[in-house]
Amino acid sequence: MIEDLIFALRMFKRNKTRTILSLLGVVIGVASVIVIGTIGKSATGNVKETFGSANLAMIQVSSGFMRRSRTNSIELNEAFRQEIFSTIPNIKKIWFKNSFSATLLVEDLSVSQNIDAVEFFYLEQCGLQLGTGRYFNVSDQVEGAQNIILGSDAAAALFPDGGGAGSKISVQSSDGSSAFGFTVIGVLSGDAAGLESPKTKIYIPRGFYTKKIAPTNIASTAVVEAEDPAYVTRITADLKALAALKTGDSYALNVNSMQAMLEQYDEVTGTMNLMLSGIAAISLLVGGIGIMNIMIVTVTERKKEIGIRKAIGASPLAIRTQFLVESAAITVLGGVLGISIGIGISAAAVALLKWSFTVDWSACAVAFIFSAFVGVFFGFYPASQAAKLDPVTALSSE
Numbered sequence: 001m002i003e004d005l006i007f008a009l010r011m012f013k014r015n016k017t018r019t020i021l022s023l024l025g026v027v028i029g030v031a032s033v034i035v036i037g038t039i040g041k042s043a044t045g046n047v048k049e050t051f052g053s054a055n056l057a058m059i060q061v062s063s064g065f066m067r068r069s070r071t072n073s074i075e076l077n078e079a080f081r082q083e084i085f086s087t088i089p090n091i092k093k094i095w096f097k098n099s100f101s102a103t104l105l106v107e108d109l110s111v112s113q114n115i116d117a118v119e120f121f122y123l124e125q126c127g128l129q130l131g132t133g134r135y136f137n138v139s140d141q142v143e144g145a146q147n148i149i150l151g152s153d154a155a156a157a158l159f160p161d162g163g164g165a166g167s168k169i170s171v172q173s174s175d176g177s178s179a180f181g182f183t184v185i186g187v188l189s190g191d192a193a194g195l196e197s198p199k200t201k202i203y204i205p206r207g208f209y210t211k212k213i214a215p216t217n218i219a220s221t222a223v224v225e226a227e228d229p230a231y232v233t234r235i236t237a238d239l240k241a242l243a244a245l246k247t248g249d250s251y252a253l254n255v256n257s258m259q260a261m262l263e264q265y266d267e268v269t270g271t272m273n274l275m276l277s278g279i280a281a282i283s284l285l286v287g288g289i290g291i292m293n294i295m296i297v298t299v300t301e302r303k304k305e306i307g308i309r310k311a312i313g314a315s316p317l318a319i320r321t322q323f324l325v326e327s328a329a330i331t332v333l334g335g336v337l338g339i340s341i342g343i344g345i346s347a348a349a350v351a352l353l354k355w356s357f358t359v360d361w362s363a364c365a366v367a368f369i370f371s372a373f374v375g376v377f378f379g380f381y382p383a384s385q386a387a388k389l390d391p392v393t394a395l396s397s398e
Helices: 002-014 016-051 053-057 078-087 138-143 152-158 206-213 229-247 258-301 303-311 316-353 361-388 391-395
Strands: 058-063 091-106 109-118 129-133 147-150 168-173 179-189 203-205 221-226 253-257
Touching (some): 053 058, 053 229, 078 091, 078 229, 091 152, 152 179, 203 206, 258 316, 258 361, 303 316, 303 391, 316 361
Parallel strands (some): 147 179
Antiparallel strands (some): 091 109, 091 168, 147 203
């Protein structure tokens, strides 16, 4: 086997042009599979980095509509919060939020945007980072302090010269029914954090919202934090089951999570990668057909050599093995070159997109094994023809 491999490499060196042409189809097919798999995996990694790992344990719940009556079915109040805690295990914390539209004004500058009223420590738990200032504390929540934390976009629009922390702003509800003065205690920075965005979101203490804006303990959204991301899928199912138990309709609660969104993203990208890899594999098959044709030509050219080997005692198995090794060697070589080129192209593309580079080693392994299989499969017929040659006929062919 080793001697056959060494002999095959010598033949490749002797017929360089033929070898390069044989390699092209395999190299292109393998490189295509690697590029598709690696860019897809890098894209998935980039999405997960953007959303942040802290949010993978978060489940967002809002009151839905019963399909028959089209009316709100479950109120997100303190009684419901306690019911969730008592009936569904592995829940670490439940946060309540309320949202409303408003216009923020600083002198002649204004920004119209949704404002979220959140509970103490929610922003930190979501992984939101502050550029300046501080987060809400317990006093802000209990006393309903008129403090506000701005997203970076709103801060840039209201304070174009920079800063903002410590400044006073006016917040007017979208319907014009109320207006309040707030003190900016912080400005967010960084990239998106899954359920929350440090660029577009604006936050106030929920204690202020329930006392001054809408005196109610009913939340528009509940964010359930699981003890571990591994429990998210089961807790999501339990929440829907609880809604069905209370109302007879699982749609009574809208339940979403970053983990579910990422799983859907993985499923979609996985399907796309599989489809594109299948298309790329066609070029491998075309390359295999090309190799089979070249091997048939090679067998024809080397009939005298085959006749001499058989005449001095070489068995049909030895002849078949020789040509199978030669065919497999050229596809394996093409596989190695294709993997190297594919990783190089992927690295360049990911660098241009400014993503984290992640090699899809499973795609590399599959492409390499498939390239070797192509060599054996398409080399079997020419190798068998060589093994069946009659030595007398082979020697008299030249």
